[in-house]
Amino acid sequence: MVKIALGSLGDSFSVGSIKSYVSEFIATLVFVFAGVGSAIAYNKLTSDAALDPPGLVAVAVAHAFALFVGVSIAANISGGHLNPAVTLGLAIGGSITILTGLFYWIAQCLGSIVACLLLKFVTGGLSIPTHGVGDGVSAFAGLVTEIIITFGLVYTVYATAADPKKGSIGIIAPIAIGFIVGANILAAGPFSGGSMNPARSFGPAVASGDFSEIWIYWIGPLIGGALAGLVYGEVFIGSHAPVPTSDDYA
Template sequence: MPISRIAIGTPVEATHPSALKAALAEFISTLIFVFAGQGSGIAFNKLTSDGATTPAGLVAASIAHGFALFVAVAVGANISGGHVNPAVTFGVFVGGNITLFRGILYWIAQLLGSTAASLLLLFTTGLPTGTFGLSSGVGVWEALVLEIVMTFGLVYTVYATAVDPKKGTLGTIAPIAIGFIVGANILVGGAFDGASMNPAIAFGPALVSWDWTYHWIYWVGPLVGGAIAGIVYETFFISRTHEQLASDY
């Protein structure tokens, strides 16, 4: 089982120059992603005078998040692996491909990047950042399962195109594939629970707006989905002959 290959690492690793550079890359990539993703929602609300959500708005959110994540992953890939998501980091950790201490460093950077992006949006637009929440008629357990399934698809895509040492030429399209699956999942789940799939993108706006309603769903769901994807892919599809990737993918 991949869980037996989990690596804790050492505290020194979290202060190593290469780890700090990777954390800075995660901070910048997450800032880019959240600024564009959340910013598209703020822009839509301004253009519609806070009108009701429409199919066109959902498509716009899907495109904005898909494009922004493609860029965020691409610019961070050669430095940190381009996780841009605590659920991705957790899934990679559970699979034994990143140490605990490095993963915690990534988490801190991702949460700070999301918070910085939300503060910048508040300052530059003067409008509140939207927080994730459940649509009318959607229960907490339905939303939780939705987040688990969507994040499973995301992290499974990350494993197949970026983590797997057999990925070959697929590695060059990893950012595109990752952006596409997030955009597609937003079209599925956006009308129900906002389709977060990422605790960081939910955390920054919630902190700035100080609105924590149902916030736990956007942590538990993605982390569970990411962990399942890491375990499934490592157990059934990654060859046991490859060496463990000690720091990142």
């Protein structure tokens, strides 16, 4: 049975936990800077704000590469979440406490905001692209799409990196996580924007001041992540040991 652990302030402010927050901040900053930067760069090179097929591929590949790197550099410190939906899914499955997970969210969102503000500065004030549903796509359809693709992402995280019944499969985990994000952007980019990550959407919204559809990119990914945690936790993990009261939440 899946068990959710609330946690304590002592554990959440331990040296190991603080190192995890810093790791999540840096890794999310690296990921968002490359991901959002790829969209800005493509728009500048083509003088076209529309996401055409080559642009979609370029952005998907950039996100896949950047997430692979981000997860790899943070995996041994914080677990390499880089995403509030991943953190929630792992909390549902008992891999991280709720309280520590909330501080992960803060670190991830701050990393995304700083990355977007840095992009705005280094590009001379170019506009920061935000996530939004495609033309002819309803908000509800976009929401459902984000639920589905985030489910796929968090399920992949569980299957490759967070299943306590198996040993580490090393470099395959961040590769698989990067690949599923890239594939989902190719599939869903023209429809929902292919976010799968509330922090990834929140940073550009803050930097641009456009929060018009941000709710889609919080509610959808969080539902998808929670469902993946429930399904994998109940069906494939089953029983598990409670979250240990240690400094390591990876």
